[in-house]
Amino acid sequence: MGGPDELAQLFRGLAGRRExxxxxxxxxxxxxGGPADLLLLPPNVAALREAAALAREHGVALVVLGAGTNVxxxxxxxxGVVLSLKDGFQELGIQAGNGGGGRHAxxxxxxxxxxxxxxxxxxxxxxAQQHGLAGAEFMIGIPGTVGGAVRMNAGTRAACTADxxxxxxxxxxxxxxxxxxxxxIDLSYRASALPAEAIVxxxxxxxxxxxxxxxxxxxxxDSARRKATQxxxxxxxxxxxxxxxxxxxxxxxxxxxxxxSAVGDARVSRRHANFLINVGQARARxxxxxxxxxxxxxxxxxxxxxxxxxxxxxxxxxxxxxEEEAG
Ligand code: EPU
Numbered sequence: 001m002g003g004p005d006e007l008a009q010l011f012r013g014l015a016g017r018r019e020x021x022x023x024x025x026x027x028x029x030x031x032x033g034g035p036a037d038l039l040l041l042p043p044n045v046a047a048l049r050e051a052a053a054l055a056r057e058h059g060v061a062l063v064v065l066g067a068g069t070n071v072x073x074x075x076x077x078x079x080g081v082v083l084s085l086k087d088g089f090q091e092l093g094i095q096a097g098n099g100g101g102g103r104h105a106x107x108x109x110x111x112x113x114x115x116x117x118x119x120x121x122x123x124x125x126x127x128a129q130q131h132g133l134a135g136a137e138f139m140i141g142i143p144g145t146v147g148g149a150v151r152m153n154a155g156t157r158a159a160c161t162a163d164x165x166x167x168x169x170x171x172x173x174x175x176x177x178x179x180x181x182x183x184x185i186d187l188s189y190r191a192s193a194l195p196a197e198a199i200v201x202x203x204x205x206x207x208x209x210x211x212x213x214x215x216x217x218x219x220x221x222d223s224a225r226r227k228a229t230q231x232x233x234x235x236x237x238x239x240x241x242x243x244x245x246x247x248x249x250x251x252x253x254x255x256x257x258x259x260x261s262a263v264g265d266a267r268v269s270r271r272h273a274n275f276l277i278n279v280g281q282a283r284a285r286x287x288x289x290x291x292x293x294x295x296x297x298x299x300x301x302x303x304x305x306x307x308x309x310x311x312x313x314x315x316x317x318x319x320x321x322x323e324e325e326a327g
Pocket of ligand 1: 157237
């Protein structure tokens with residue numbers, strides 16, 4: 001329903017910042033994307049629930065943008081409302097009364113940490129280290145938020161969110177706020193069973209006591225490795241494709257000779273072939289065209305179809321999808 005003016009009118013009573021026809025490029029690590037009809041930044045759960053209820057009642061599409069680090073926003077932007085949780089949802093702490101009660105498989109005492117959805121994963125990793133809690137080290141180099149980590153089981157080669165998630169508080173599409181266990185969320189490789197319209201509000205993680213110095217050393221080693229192998233200074237969305245079972249997208253793309261292939265200002269990184277980077281004024285359609293080229297070339301060379309890890313946001317993308325496996 002409605003264009004930017006009607007939406008601004010409909011959501012005018014809500015607490016929190018809002019912006020009509022808000023350019024989304026500044027909210028995306030790719031630096032790409034057209035405007036949202038309305039960008040809302042609810043400061044708390046009450047405002048979020050109210051926004052979701054209004055959207056449901058009036059048939060307005062809602063898209064949640066986390067840190068915008070794993071998305072490609074279409075050039076036409078997003079019709080409807082885009083929600084960002086970065087103005088609130090920043091609480092982070094050790095749950096009172098634990099211990100967690102349990103013991104980790106390797107013997108240490110478990111401690112439960114709760115983080116709201118807008119908390120950056122790197123902040124959670126540093127908090128855990130400072131409190132002598134191991135398990136979240138892998139998050140130090142992941143630029144996204146806790147909400148995004150739960151939704152897509154963020155991780156590295158060493159570990160992933162599923163390894164430490166206890167449960168998550170989720171605003172369900174019917175408006176209920178529910179606590180879902182890790183099993184109910186059903187995390188798999190860079191995916192979860194959460195419905196697209198569900199919104200993660202907070203999550204609890206089970207960490208284990210360890211020596212802060214040793215934890216810091218592991219985090220430093222991970223950061224150094226990333227710095228050496230990934231184009232961290234470039235605008236990108238991290239790994240663009242999922243790793244196919246038993247192999248790695250970066251290796252497949254590199255060995256197919258595709259490093260530095262480009263469409264407009266979208267380019268395959270020389271440093272890591274599974275990073276598509278925006279070297280100037282790339283548009284979403286350039287990135288999508290480059291993605292296609294890479295998918296087809298890798299399919300021709302290796303008979304493997306690469307699936308994006310990056311989430312496509314916005315109307316225009318619908319026209320391109322889904323493209324199915326070659327051969
Ligand atoms: N490789 C090449 N050429 C390249 C890039 C990689 O031959 O241009 C080879 C490497 O030599 C290595 C293999 O491919 O043998 C795998 O590369 P890497 O170790 O860099 O790991 P990755 O599978 O590409 C994953 C995550 C990263 C995470 C790293 C480190 C996925 C899709 N990606 O990358 O996560 O930082 O492990 O733990 O699982 C992200 O998800 O955004 C992300 C950056």
